[in-house]
Amino acid sequence: MFVLLVVCLAISYAFCDISVAQESEISFLKDKFLQMQTIVTKQENRIAYLEETVLRQNTEILNLNVEVSRLRPKIRTLEQSLYSLKNILRRKTSPNPRNMVKCVTKPDIKQDHVPNSVHRREIGKGKRILLQGTPTVNSPIGFYAFLSQNENNPGIHHTIIFDVKMTNVGDGYNSFSGMFTAPKDGLYAFAVSIIMIHEYASYELVKNNAVQGSLFVDAEHSGEWRSSSMTVVLSMFHGDVVFVRTSSSFTPHGSVHSSEDGRSSFAGWLIQ
Template sequence: MKIPPKRSNTTSLDWKLGDKEVSVSKPTTHLGIIRSEKNENISAVIFLTDIMIPLIAIFYVVTIAGATSSCQTEDGQYDVTVNFRGKNGQETPKSTVIAFYAYISKPIPNPSSGRRLIFDVPTTNQGNGYNSNTGVFTCPKTGTYVFVLVVRLYSAYHSIQLMINNSVNGTSFHNAQNDDNTSSSTVVVNVSKGDTVYVRTHSKYKGVGNIHTNTYGRTTFSGWLLN
């Protein structure tokens, strides 16, 4: 029986990725040697599975994922380094949060008509648009806003107005005659940067009784940028 010449135990592959020549040596772990006992001919059968699958994966990464890749063989494995190009992986700027929430700390006895309500204790003021000294929210950014008013009354009734730049944009009537009651109103409105928003009692209607507030129930004013 003749001894076949010694064969290399690696298969070398050369191809081009972008502008780089890449050479990969892959151990031919599936090189099958078939010996014929009759004629002692030796046929080498190379199974291409281990070679084609990595090539397909690299082709996908380079052409579809938009990457520049380099690869090498180490311990029989393919290593691929991917660097994304173009717009892939771009981060979008974080949205600006604009929101406030404040409440009245002490009851307001028999407020006159057209009186601006000052919610003197802010607990949230993202964007610094609300002024707790004046009760006015100055819009930091143009957009659609939600404003919510919660009024607690005790043996009282009042009409309340939401004002934007001294124009009425919402009116609600709160009634708690011979009772202790809390009610709310909501306004969704487009506001421009620099516009002022505040709450007042109705300018032409004088209510009766106190606007109430304490630790068991607050009169509050809040708002936030919806879009």
């Protein structure tokens, strides 16, 4: 009986020892779990903050892109205005060719000893003589230029530079800038023709920084070439500039076509 009691006590002690060990291990695991839960919560908060930051940055980038798109036409307009003002300033500060004259004065010869025929010739020499190369008032002015190749995918507010000058009487057209500068005051006519294939866009004729006319080429659904033209008559002062560009408000879709089979062109001439 005593032996049985000892065995029971031993078994009870062993179970108590195991229970204490299990409780200690459970407590340790519970602490670890709480620590991991804290770490996960911090990481979730960090991820949420980063996601919010990325979303805010994306919104800021989108707003900046919109602002850049809005400012780009204004910058181009200011550049064109500056170019026009430079022309006006150059016109104001440079001498007028019509006033660039030289006087040939007659020699100091006593009239009493000179025959009448010689005297008349000397008086004629004293008249004002225009410098060589100065154009006369009725000099013709006109130009015709076209694109040597396609203008691929121009963006909004893009100047079309017709780079091949076939005619440039009066030297008013610049094939590097695509701009015509009026050599003198007068009434001018301008003609624009644009070709596109399977695409569409709007184009403007601009004097200084003001749109004077527009045309639209619609070849999107035609399955063939399409062209549009316009003719504009403008009153211009010496130094005013005229050029062709894509629309300042309509995004173009596609390229301007120009080849031996059909040329996109720009022309102008002085009416009077």
